[in-house]
Amino acid sequence: MELELLTRQRCPLCDEGAATARRMASLTRTKLRVVDVDTDPELAVDYGLRVPVVRDGRGNVLAEGHIHPWRLLAAIIR
Secondary structure, three states: OEEEEEEOOOOHHHHHHHHHHHHHHHHOOOEEEEEEHHHOHHHHHHHOOOOOEEEEOOOOEEEEOOOOHHHHHHHHHO
């Protein structure tokens, strides 16, 4: 499985979510790709107000906003 973290610069909640996503990805040996939504106009429109967002490789949203570590872990191992 691969995870995608949608984030943006100068976003404290994104920084916190990134740390959580990295920990959970490491625990599950899952690749994590970080994408700044402001580099893609479509992503900025769709997710700009929702970041941070963690999606699986198929684009399904696993977590958004405050990323709770154990809920994300459960979503990854499902």
